[in-house]
Amino acid sequence: MHQTLEPIMAEQPFLKGLDAEHLQLLVGCASNVRYEAGQYLLRESEEANQFYIIRHGRVAIEVYTPNRGPIVIETLGEGDVLGWSWLVPPYNWRFDARAIELTRAIVLDGKCLRGKCEQDYQLGYELLSRFLQIIERRLQATRLQLLDVYKD
Amino acid sequence: MKTDIGTAGPGRQTEPTLDDPILPRMFQVRRIFSETADSFSCELQPSDGEVMHFSPGQFNMLYVFGVGEIPISISGNPDKPKLLVHTIRSVGPASKAIRRLKRGDLIGVRGPYGTGWPVKGAEGNDVVIVAGGIGLAPLRPLIYRVLAEREKYGRVALLVGARTPGDILFQRQLERWRGRLDIDVLVTVDKAPRSWRGNVGVVTSLIPKIRFDPATTTAFVCGPEVMMRFTAMELEVRGVPTSNLHFSLERNMKCGIGLCGHCQLGPYFICKDGPVLGLDKIKKLMALREI
Amino acid sequence: MEPKLVLDRHQFDTFFESLHKHGYEIIGPTLLDGAVVYAPVDSPDELPVGWTDEQQGGVYRLKRRGDQALFGYSAAAHSWKKFLFLPTLKLFEAYRTSGGPEIRHPQPDVRRRAFLGVRACEIASMEIQDRILIHGTFQDTAYVQARNAALIVAVQCLQSGGTCFCRSMNTGPEVTRGYDLLLTEITGPQKHVFIVDVGTDRGAGILEGIALAKADEADLKHAGDLVDEAAAHMGRVLDQNGIKELLYRNYEHPRWEEVAKRCLTCTNCTIVCPTCFCTTIEDVTDLPGGKAERWRRWDSCFTLDHSYLHGGCVRCSGLSRYRQWMTHKLATWIDQFGTSGCVGCGRCITWCPVGIDITEETAAIRSSGDASSSIFGKKGE
Structure with missing residues (x-):
């Protein structure tokens, strides 16, 4: 299983440029997952102990409101990374993530990675700087969305 | 109109003529139909039978009797000029008055005005077209033209952003284009209920999903100014040369022909130097406030 | 080059008559609401005879001159723009008819006007508006008509106003082009004359039938000195470099x-x-x-x-x-x-x-x- 995941992971834009040793560490924490359309990958307030690199399909990040039902905030697809609450205490998901269509992803064990990052700051830096870029892009996009630019 | 100015005196007088650029030509409404909840298209035919040829990206001044005149980009097919098509958001008195017109009613048209999309300059290149909201309307003639001469371009992608799924313009046409193998069509919305199975997120989030060779890509962008700024930044970061990024801008316009002074942006009159301008010309100006 | 002529102050009525005879309405300087403004004038008596002005930032004041000069003031309150590029202009009328709206172009205003007392900076400003309204891609038809129908009778500025800086902008004070007729006013205890330059045939036509003397060397030198004097006393400076x-x-x-x-x-x-x-x-x-x-x-x-x-x-x-x-x-x-x-x-x-x-x-x-x-x-x- 691990022998087959390594080449796939090496091709992921998110992990590009990671040295072989660190990639090997990540491969050790990774496994393949598959979700049918409608299945949840993660749910609000549950423990956040993993993140996903989406290989195929599409995932909606949703928030549920009592009066309007679930609202889709953003959709993610091939090559996108889902989930960063595993990095931040208290390690709980803040949104729901649901497969819109058949979705295949690599899931990485965050609990395991948190421990490895503590021991290996180099790995911690590599991972965090990659996440920072994702967080930055999502924040910019969210701000633009907030502007509701098409309204008038 | 004949006047007796010729007898008024010596030399320099000029005969006033009907081609006074401030006088509208009359067109007949053939069809008006809704596109989305707040936008509609109108198809016009010239009363005098003389068709209006235009370049993708140009606009007309549309005059409604007694109400006023507004600049509206042409959204029809440049290779089928018999029908003059405009797609309009009902926001002001003039656009609402146009919406109320019926088949056979007359409307005044002046134009076509402004610079078009530099589509010739994109030949041989990959083409990325990014539209936000009603911004798809001035891009549609460009899409028609590019698809009509598809062999002249490399990869072609159309990225469309809208507020909600119901606000997406030309939906059936987008679906038809998506069915073609020679153009990538991606649509995203800012907000959606769960029933929407497409993308949710800003239009820039679609850029990583398409394939293009940045160094030889020409991009055509139209939408709200903030959206265009974000799109420009994203495309530049990916290596699209600044001089290959083209925007369609909007400013207050009264005359459409560079005489009334309203639509200035730095040294440019948006009505005659634009509305399409290269980012290399406007990048510094766009960083300034209240210009 | 046409020889320069001398129009005596006493011939100014004849000059007005000739303009009228050629079908021109005369627009010239006159006193109105405490300022020199350009307005229709019927006789030389309506000109600001013996008046000048004091101009500073936010200040305009009429003052008496020590002589009876007709053009002894500096820039009038408004420019000629209001006669060429009208403050309000009807573009068209549209009538609702059974066949839909019908658009009618208004009759153009083709009155011929003589602008009397046009300064160098004002000719320059007309040339600037010409570039915009005549020589661009599109023409402002009403402006073209008004401009063509206007006879320019320029005058040399012989004193600079307190807020003038035409020299910095290379537009004056000397009139060198753009006129049909050009007057340089010379006032003195013995005489009050105008040296006349003829710029166009149209201008020459106005002078036909008026017995004008040829200007002598002394007059020409005097006129030249006065123009130089004005150039040397600009109220303001604007550095145009870069x-x-x-x-x-x-x-x-x-x-x-x-x-x-x-x-x-x-x-x-x-x-x-x-x-x-x-x-x-x-x-x-x-x-x-x-x-x-x-x-x-x-x-x-x-x-x-x-x-x-x-x-x-x-x-x-x-x-x-x-x-x-x-x-x-x-x-x-x-x-x-x-x-x-x-x-x-x-x-x-x-x-x-x-x-x-x-x-x-x-x-x-x-x-x-x-x-x-x-x-x-x-x-x-």
Whole structure:
């Protein structure tokens, strides 16, 4: 299983440029997952102990409101990374993530990675700087969305 | 109109003529139909039978009797000029008055005005077209033209952003284009209920999903100014040369022909130097406030 | 070259008669509401005989001269713009008919007018408006007609006003072109004459039948000296050197905030400016709704409405509007029309209620401009 995941992971834009040793560490924490359309990958307030690199399909990040039902905030697809609450205490998901269509992803064990990052700051830096870029892009996009630019 | 100015005196007088650029030509409404909840298209035919040829990206001044005149980009097919098509958001008195017109009613048209999309300059290149909201309307003639001469371009992608799924313009046409193998069509919305199975997120989030060779890509962008700024930044970061990024801008316009002074942006009159301008010309100006 | 002629003050009535005979309505300087303004005049008696003016920032005052000069004042309150580029103009009428709206072009105003007393800076301003309204892609038909129907009787400026800086703008004070007839007024205890240059056949036609002497050497020298004198006493200076780049570099100069504190955005400067050409459109209908009219009227970049864009305005602050006006006038104009938009007539200074001075603002930016941080980077970039 691990022998087959390594080449796939090496091709992921998110992990590009990671040295072989660190990639090997990540491969050790990774496994393949598959979700049918409608299945949840993660749910609000549950423990956040993993993140996903989406290989195929599409995932909606949703928030549920009592009066309007679930609202889709953003959709993610091939090559996108889902989930960063595993990095931040208290390690709980803040949104729901649901497969819109058949979705295949690599899931990485965050609990395991948190421990490895503590021991290996180099790995911690590599991972965090990659996440920072994702967080930055999502924040910019969210701000633009907030502007509701098409309204008038 | 004949006047007796010729007898008024010596030399320099000029005969006033009907081609006074401030006088509208009359067109007949053939069809008006809704596109989305707040936008509609109108198809016009010239009363005098003389068709209006235009370049993708140009606009007309549309005059409604007694109400006023507004600049509206042409959204029809440049290779089928018999029908003059405009797609309009009902926001002001003039656009609402146009919406109320019926088949056979007359409307005044002046134009076509402004610079078009530099589509010739994109030949041989990959083409990325990014539209936000009603911004798809001035891009549609460009899409028609590019698809009509598809062999002249490399990869072609159309990225469309809208507020909600119901606000997406030309939906059936987008679906038809998506069915073609020679153009990538991606649509995203800012907000959606769960029933929407497409993308949710800003239009820039679609850029990583398409394939293009940045160094030889020409991009055509139209939408709200903030959206265009974000799109420009994203495309530049990916290596699209600044001089290959083209925007369609909007400013207050009264005359459409560079005489009334309203639509200035730095040294440019948006009505005659634009509305399409290269980012290399406007990048510094766009960083300034209240210009 | 045509020999220069001498028109005696006593022949001025004959000169008026000749203009009338040739079908010209005479527009000339006259006293109105405590200022010299250009308006229809029927006889030389209506000219500001023996009057001059004092002009400073926010100050205009009529004063008596020691002689009976007809043209002894500096820039009049308004320029000739109001006769060539009308403050309000009906563009067309539309009538509701059974076959839909029918558009009718109004009868053009083809009255021939003689502009009497046109100064060098005013000829320059007409040439600037010609570039915009005649020589661009599209023509302003009404302007073309009015301009062609106007006979230009220029006069040499023999004294500079307190707010004048035409010399800085290379537009004066000497009239060198653009006239049908040119007068240089010489007043003295013994005589009161006008040296006449003929610029065009049309101008020559007006002089036919008036017995004019040829100007002698002494008269010509006297006239030349007077013109030089005016050039040497400019009220203001505006350094045009690299001005476009200077202003392009200083869109974010703190001086704009200072001037914005004083500017009332009253639009006076744009109204008196002989080159400002912004217009807006008004549509009016009669009560039964059977007739609609489209009017054009002067607009100003100092109004909020000027930059209105669905739901808001682009230039909301007074700062941005003053900056737009001055930067357009002195810098972007050059890119747009190949010339500065300023002729140095000083009207915007005189008629500003708070005396904002375009020459002072430019100098302030120049003195500290390139030291202050500009978003376009360092000096010389």
